[in-house]
Amino acid sequence: MKKIHIIGLGLLGGSFALGLKKKRPDLILSGHDNNPDHVAQAKELGLITLHKERPDPDTDVVVLATPVDTLSDLVQQTLDGTGSKTLVMDFGSTKAEVCNKTAQHPKRQNYLAVHPIAGTEHSGPKAAFEQLLDGKVLIICEMEKTDVHLKAMAYELFEILNMKLRFMDPLEHDLHLAFVSHLSHATSFMLGRTVLEKMKDEKNIFDMAGSGFASTVRLSKSSPAMWAPIFLENKKNLIEAMDAYIHHMKQFRDKISTDDYTGLYKEMEEANKIREILDLEKRD
Amino acid sequence: MKKIHIIGLGLLGGSFALGLKKKRPDLILSGHDNNPDHVAQAKELGLITLHKERPDPDTDVVVLATPVDTLSDLVQQTLDGTGSKTLVMDFGSTKAEVCNKTAQHPKRQNYLAVHPIAGTEHSGPKAAFEQLLDGKVLIICEMEKTDVHLKAMAYELFEILNMKLRFMDPLEHDLHLAFVSHLSHATSFMLGRTVLEKMKDEKNIFDMAGSGFASTVRLSKSSPAMWAPIFLENKKNLIEAMDAYIHHMKQFRDKISTDDYTGLYKEMEEANKIREILDLEKRD
Structure with missing residues (x-):
């Protein structure tokens, strides 16, 4: 493994580059971003060494870290433009659409659908930092559809970055993420x-x-350009989550309105159980 | 100033004690809590030196840090039971009710209504820590109604703790707190x-x-025993805040449902403005 190409040089793509560079200075990191300012910043900050609009034919891994509504087309175009030894993976926060659109592609085995559970409320190349992905969970969808040798290369990268791998069906991924990530952003x-x-x-x-x-x-500071596409792409699940949430908010409001001390207390006691679960995670 | 008595030895009362003790080891800190376990812990952790159910007659300052629904009665009982040289102050998160109920008390000038803007999602004596109040805002209501000499003693305490004083009408306090604190807890x-x-x-x-x-x-881990009384005591303002919030959530949901990319984007751009304001605060 020698050449990595990153499309989308924001917080996630940039942090991926910085994390890799630290541990494997021998890798050649090239990349592109539609925003010329981001390209200039990425070079200045050393996220990439070379700016290239397209990956070289002998690139080992192409990483796509652009807004989710661009990913289905970009995965297919990238697969079309690279050779049989190149792995293409996307970092999108929704997985059903991109997996579905890529299912029939003749080079489906060259694609790996992943989602790093990492981010901050900041965005752009300047927000990138070396440790963003360190110790974080990475969800992989439909791993059985990816060529075993190409997949091994991806696992090597995630190992370098000290990420914890989890495997999940894309539909299940999108449903769960609606509740544990997209809802809290909304x-x-x-x-x-x-x-x-x-x-x-x-x-x-x-x-x-x-x-x-x-x-x-805090999440109210997040990028609209990143989140509008996620909300729309995961519409069905997110609306289920938002409806459940609005229902709970209304019930809580009505308990306040009717001075229902016991009812409020019980609701909060239920909500307190999040403590055990989040504390459990910390031990992982 | 020599004797301080604290009723309610949880996160706030306990942290107040620890912060004072650090800077002024000469002060005698006594206190009480209705929960005998909390009394034992408070002594063990050194929050108080002496356990006393009631303050001595020559106590300089009595601090009440119990749930807000207990404060109106407790302020009055404490004023009744202490001398003319004792200052009584409460740390409650709502101020209109306690100020209103205390307005006609013959010793109104011995009372100071304050609210330290500090807390965590944890509660009880074990959650207390020395720096909780350091550098934090303290809101004082109806300061003109408190005796000038007693008030000077309170200001000395807040100076010791490095707190930033703000002055505000109790009704205004409760309205604003509904939006910038109570709503986010809900x-x-x-x-x-x-x-x-x-x-x-x-x-x-x-x-x-x-x-x-x-x-x-995170705030979902907060104490129901503390928050049920706050929500009910600030019912009118909180319901205004919750109704506005539920309205925004529904509108956002409908924009997702109708694929209104531009509308969603604009909503999030508006919300992004919180960044300027919170960053402004940091410079304070």
């Missing part, structure tokens, strides 16, 4: 929106916001 | 509730949750 965006609307004339009020508000509203 | 509790309900049979799914979910759901 709730946070709308928390930010609601509070800003109310406080628009008195911004000094945020002085009164503590670390709890900062934590809950 | 949204976080219901996020935890919704996701746990969906995932009840497959807890390994939380493996797929990243730091974004952890951040947004």
